Every structure is written in C-alpha cells, then in structure tokens.
Amino acid sequence: MPELPEVETLVRQLRPLIVGRRILGATLSHDNILDGVTKRTLLRALPGRQITAVERRAKHALVWMGDRVLAVQPGMSGSLLRFSRALTAAQQDYAVLRCQLDDGSWLVYRDVRRIGTIRWLDASGWDAYAARLGPEPLDPEFTAEEFASRLGNSTAAIKKALMNQRVVVGVGNIYANEALFAAGIRPSRRAHQVARKRLQALHGEVRRILAAAIASEGSTIRDYRSSAGEAGSFQDQLYVYGRGGAPCRSCGASLTSTHAIDNRATVYCKMCQK
C-alpha cells in the first residue's frame, strides 16, 4: 500500500529511466481511475509529449511533460512500472495505463484493485489541487512546532489526524501505527489532548520512520512493488503493523489489534502507549 516512502522509491527509480523520453502512444483499459479527465482527452493528449521531470508530492507520483502533469495517486494497490521492452502476457495483467516510449520501453500504471487515481492537469490545475495538501513531513522547514500545532487543533483520534492529508501528507496506515508506537502515544487518544512535548516527539518519529523506510525502499505488503517490480524490505522493521497478538518488541506484552478508529487496522501496545 503505497505511502510516502513507496512513492518516493518508485519516483527515484523511474526518474533516470524516463526523463527525456517521448511518449509514442498510450492505451487505457479502465477509465474509472481517471479524475477530471476523460479517456478520450488523455489518450489524445499523451502521444508526442516529452517527459521533462518526475517528482513526488504527498503520495502522488508526478510525471511532468512541460507544463502538463500526469498525477498518479496509487491508492493502495497501484504502482508505476517501467519495462525495457514489450510486456509479456503476465506483465499485462492489471496494467491500466500503458505508454510506449521512444526508446522501446514502456511506462505502465498497474493497479490490481483500481482504487488509485490518475489526473491530467496543467501547472495551475496542479497548484489548485496541491493547495489542499498539508506540508511534507520530510521538508527540513517543517518544524516540530508546526506539526504539533496542526495536530493539536484536531479533536479526532490522533491516528486519524495523523493520516489526514490536510494535516500532514504521506502518512498512511502502516506508518501511522509505527510512528505512534515509537512515540508512545495510544492511537485512540484525542489529538488535542496529547501533551505538546509528545506531539513534538511524534514529529521526530514520523520523520525518522519515513526516512528509514525510504532507505529500505519501502515496505512490501501484498501488492506493492517498486518501479522495477522489486520488493522493499522495511516490512521486516515493523514494530506493530500486522503484529496484532504478537509480543511487543519493547516490553513483551501481547499487542492489541482493533478496528475502532475509522474502521482501519490499528495495532498498539497497551503497556507502552498511553
């Protein structure tokens, strides 16, 4: 399930391979992943465009073509893949958008569950869209004070607030669980009731864990694969996610698993997280 580290990984891997390439042609198997653009418009717009930059913002991979951007939001099972030659039958499974590039390679958006979204925007359209997004957690200018005041404004459960992309971007279910464990905060605590010092500590843990996950090229849980089709390894460093009922790696108590917050899998240690 691509969160910030997984999208950052695929962007880093794709960038040197596709920047400068020109799109020769494109096909789309399902148009229900498109938002704000029709299949007809997109497939007419792509051919002939040159890829000029590949960036990440929040959980979006941005493929810039001059002043236009293909903004790919992988949802939970989506990924951007690059194949050096024509796709085999197996590689075509779940390939939603396929772009043939001018060096004979293919840029493919693959999405088993098709919960992802693809947008086609000009620069001002992207700016308007991005205005709804919160700050980047790894931005050096994003301070613990700003993080704490943004979270502290919310009366929702802190885990839900942490996953709210308007508060701070990039943190999904896996890393929210992990960061709250590392900071010793129970996920159900109301954000505005958590001590300021704890919120500031959480800022550090979010950044530390996201950076470590990027260094491990993301977590591979079920569907996620990098742009080269490879698995990340951060799943081996998870302390709570997916470990309900198993012993806490810190104190040994049995980890609690619940769906009480926003109907999402939440795992925590009732001894270590208050």
Next chain:
DNA sequence: ACGAGGTCCTGCGAGC
C-alpha cells in the same frame, strides 16, 4: 466539526 458508515475494486484466506 466531529464520527459513523458507504463507495470504489479484486485477491486471498478462513470457515463451512
């Protein structure tokens, strides 16, 4: 402004 619940979608594993 919050929580609860629904929606999209398919694969997988548990249970009968």
Next chain:
DNA sequence: TGCTCGCAGGACCTCG
C-alpha cells in the same frame, strides 16, 4: 472440493 464471506485500504462522500 467448492462455495461464501470478510478483510485489505486511500481518499472521498453523505448523513446525523
């Protein structure tokens, strides 16, 4: 063996 069902979940929606 073969079926049904619940779950996985990011982001958005409506309703109360």
